[in-house]
Amino acid sequence: xxxxxxxxxxxxxxxxxxxxxxxxxxxxxxxxxxxxxxxxxxxxxxxxxxxxxxxxxxxxxxxxxxxxxxxxxxxxxxxxxxxxxxxxxxxxxxxxxxxxxxxxxxxxxxxxxxxxxxxxxxxxxxxxxxxxxxxxxxxxxxxxxxxxxxxxxxxxxxxxxxxxxxxxxxxxxxxxxxxxxxxxxxxxxxxxxxxxxxxxxxxxxxxxxxxx
Ligand SMILES: O=C(O)c1ccccc1N[C@@H]1O[C@H](COP(=O)(O)O)[C@@H](O)[C@H]1O
Numbered sequence: 553x554x555x556x557x558x559x560x561x562x563x564x565x566x567x568x569x570x571x572x573x574x575x576x577x578x579x580x581x582x583x584x585x586x587x588x589x590x591x592x593x594x595x596x597x598x599x600x601x602x603x604x605x606x607x608x609x610x611x612x613x614x615x616x617x618x619x620x621x622x623x624x625x626x627x628x629x630x631x632x633x634x635x636x637x638x639x640x641x642x643x644x645x646x647x648x649x650x651x652x653x654x655x656x657x658x659x660x661x662x663x664x665x666x667x668x669x670x671x672x673x674x675x676x677x678x679x680x681x682x683x684x685x686x687x688x689x690x691x692x693x694x695x696x697x698x699x700x701x702x703x704x705x706x707x708x709x710x711x712x713x714x715x716x717x718x719x720x721x722x723x724x725x726x727x728x729x730x731x732x733x734x735x736x737x738x739x740x741x742x743x744x745x746x747x748x749x750x751x752x753x754x755x756x757x758x759x760x761x762x763x764x
Pocket of ligand 1: 560561580582584587588589612614635682691692693694695696697716717718719737738739740741
């Protein structure tokens with residue numbers, strides 16, 4: 553079974569086209585203004601408009617207010633990736649009010665962090681495990697940081713899940729083998745500089761997941 557892959561933080565039509573052409577299952581549009589990958593709702597709408605229906609449109613949001621969620625939905629996003637401190641109650645409310653699929657990010661540094669996932673059973677549609685960024689970091693993700701993939705091996709996952717955090721074309725096979733992931737997400741590992749997607753790296757990453 554092909555590993556499903558999300559290419560996150562796309563902000564050019566070249567990156568969108570390369571990701572789709574090489575088999576991405578989802579594309580992520582960064583709607584967090586502090587991110588170097590930030591796109592406005594209008595940009596997300598125009599970049600995602602030509603996407604075929606089988607490729608999921610994901611808005612990446614960090615503790616969004618209702619107005620921003622409304623702009624993401626208005627831009628055609630079908631999945632909301634919540635990368636902040638959104639509570640299970642907030643996730644339930646957003647799922648109900650938008651009808652969107654919800655991915656809740658669990659930031660992981662130690663085994664104890666995984667326990668937080670269970671609270672989202674029945675609330676979110678998917679858990680995305682990402683590396684916890686350092687205290688005081690400018691971003692809660694997208695910094696190319698890894699966590700110990702062994703923590704996920706044998707874990708009793710409460711929901712379908714995906715792995716992210718510091719993946720790239722050379723590490724993803726080992727990450728999948730150790731963690732057991734069937735879906736992965738990458739952002740900085742397919743860039744030449746923060747926020748600058750590299751179409752050759754996108755191709756290499758998707759070829760690597762395509763071989764698994
Ligand atoms: O990419 C960002 O700038 C970002 C900002 C705020 C929240 C999440 C962000 N990115 C997400 O982080 C993970 C891992 O990224 P990386 O591969 O380690 O660079 C991924 O899910 C991105 O969507």
